[in-house]
Amino acid sequence: MADRKPVKVTEEQLEEQRQFMREVRALPQRPRSYFVVTYGCQMNAHDSEILAGMLRDMGMEEAHDRENADFVLFNTCCVRDNAERRALGNVTWLKEVRKRNPNLVIGVCGCMIQQPGMAEKIMKQYRFVDLAFGTSNLYRLPELLCRTLNSDRAVVEVEDEDTIAEDLPVRRLRQDAAYITIMYGCDNFCSYCIVPYVRGRERSRDMDDILREAETLRNSGVKEIMLLGQNVNSYGKGLEGGATFAELLRRLDDMDIPRIRFMTSHPKDLSDELIDVMRGSRHILPQFHLPVQSGSDEILRQMNRRYTREQYLNRVRALRDAVPGIGLTTDIIVGFPGETEEQFQDTMSLVKEVGYDSAFTFIYSPRKGTRAAAMDGQINEAVATDRIQRLIALQDQCQKEAMARFLGQEEEVLVEGLSRRSDKAVSGKGRHGVSITLPGTEEDVGQIVRVRVNEIKNNTLMAERL
Ligand code: 5AD
Numbered sequence: 001m002a003d004r005k006p007v008k009v010t011e012e013q014l015e016e017q018r019q020f021m022r023e024v025r026a027l028p029q030r031p032r033s034y035f036v037v038t039y040g041c042q043m044n045a046h047d048s049e050i051l052a053g054m055l056r057d058m059g060m061e062e063a064h065d066r067e068n069a070d071f072v073l074f075n076t077c078c079v080r081d082n083a084e085r086r087a088l089g090n091v092t093w094l095k096e097v098r099k100r101n102p103n104l105v106i107g108v109c110g111c112m113i114q115q116p117g118m119a120e121k122i123m124k125q126y127r128f129v130d131l132a133f134g135t136s137n138l139y140r141l142p143e144l145l146c147r148t149l150n151s152d153r154a155v156v157e158v159e160d161e162d163t164i165a166e167d168l169p170v171r172r173l174r175q176d177a178a179y180i181t182i183m184y185g186c187d188n189f190c191s192y193c194i195v196p197y198v199r200g201r202e203r204s205r206d207m208d209d210i211l212r213e214a215e216t217l218r219n220s221g222v223k224e225i226m227l228l229g230q231n232v233n234s235y236g237k238g239l240e241g242g243a244t245f246a247e248l249l250r251r252l253d254d255m256d257i258p259r260i261r262f263m264t265s266h267p268k269d270l271s272d273e274l275i276d277v278m279r280g281s282r283h284i285l286p287q288f289h290l291p292v293q294s295g296s297d298e299i300l301r302q303m304n305r306r307y308t309r310e311q312y313l314n315r316v317r318a319l320r321d322a323v324p325g326i327g328l329t330t331d332i333i334v335g336f337p338g339e340t341e342e343q344f345q346d347t348m349s350l351v352k353e354v355g356y357d358s359a360f361t362f363i364y365s366p367r368k369g370t371r372a373a374a375m376d377g378q379i380n381e382a383v384a385t386d387r388i389q390r391l392i393a394l395q396d397q398c399q400k401e402a403m404a405r406f407l408g409q410e411e412e413v414l415v416e417g418l419s420r421r422s423d424k425a426v427s428g429k430g431r432h433g434v435s436i437t438l439p440g441t442e443e444d445v446g447q448i449v450r451v452r453v454n455e456i457k458n459n460t461l462m463a464e465r466l
């Protein structure tokens with residue numbers, strides 16, 4: 001792959017986009033309301049917050065649902081086939097809505113569009129789409145929308161540059177918690193994964209820009225920040241002055257933001273320095289998302305993960321030594337090409353050995369253009385389904401056992417909303433990342449509440465207020 005340099009979007013380019021925002025606002029035919037539909041990971045959720053921020057600055061209000069919006073924008077994911085199919089299914093369904101609202105503008109953006117040939121395919125097969133763009137030119141939404149509204153033809157723009165754009169408007173999903181992207185892209189090329197192809201090469205934001213953003217959020221009363229990146233542990237690579245993720249965390253920890261979390265970490269880049277920072281920190285939460293993907297050395301090698309089962313378990317032990325009771329979560333893929341029953345059993349035994357608080361489990365999905373998609377020994381669906389069911393059942397059991405350590409313990413909950421089961425209860429996440437339900441009302445939302453856990457119900461911790 002050609003050597004690509006990250007491109008920081010200049011102030012002039014941003015000003016140009018602000019000019020387009022003003023132009024859209026002045027157009028009589030502009031949409032009055034928008035709805036952004038998000039698929040995929042937290043990076044996408046945060047991109048959608050930025051898209052919504054720009055749309056509001058163009059004078060649009062958020063619609064209650066997509067049926068009642070003038071502009072519906074699908075921010076897509078392509079990490080697995082089902083994410084892609086779901087997005088395309090929903091885009092097609094919107095064609096019917098347009099029969100009722102002929103002015104409806106339909107846009108599709110994000111990772112799916114960034115795949116080679118996809119934009120052309122969308123334009124041929126989904127002729128009712130008005131606007132399509134990728135991940136690297138997201139900041140150009142005002143310009144692209146302006147062109148769409150002034151033309152009868154669809155506007156399609158996909159760029160191959162690795163951009164970093166600062167100071168874009170954001171419409172946050174939550175007032176008490178906020179995302180901060182610290183790095184973009186990924187250089188790991190795990191053999192099954194499409195992300196490096198659609199999100200580009202790894203590039204880190206300047207530490208000062210991140211600290212400035214964190215400070216603004218703290219001053220506005222945000223209680224929790226979530227640092228985002230495909231591989232946050234390699235933050236700083238390519239930056240002048242040798243910044244590291246551990247250093248960034250140390251600086252943020254000194255800032256008095258009550259809660260700091262981050263994801264995702266790659267086990268091979270989890271340094272002792274980072275573990276040390278976690279040991280001595282005040283605000284970094286005692287939780288760690290550490291995707292293992294498989295418990296078999298041979299499958300890990302085929303996946304190009306660049307660690308062994310033993311090295312992974314060593315990191316888990318180091319984390320637990322440094323932060324006793326730390327909440328551990330993971331991602332696991334079953335049915336990778338060539339995976340034998342014995343190798344699957346290695347994954348099962350690893351899950352038992354670690355005892356995760358939760359695990360995101362996936363059936364391997366071949367992605368065109370990745371190395372694994374061309375490998376021999378693709379596993380049939382029935383075998384993969386059977387494996388994932390056994391894995392989920394085991395994890396469910398392990399989760400129950402892991403939850404037991406909270407019984408009788410004090411915790412702090414950042415309340416997210418009313419409980420789904422009762423209007424006299426609220427729920428949120430404890431410091432370890434586990435969901436906790438407690439007595440409360442709407443007024444508690446966004447507050448940090450001290451509780452004692454006294455029961456476990458369906459893998460949720462039930463607590464009383466202190
Ligand atoms: N098939 C199945 N799961 C995948 N993931 C990434 N690529 C694939 C794929 N092709 C999973 C990995 C990753 C998570 C975000 O998605 O477990 O950690």
Ligand code: SF4
Pocket residue numbers: 186187188189190193194195196230231266
């Ligand atoms: Fe994909 Fe691997 Fe990069 Fe994660 S680390 S985004 S799984 S290539």
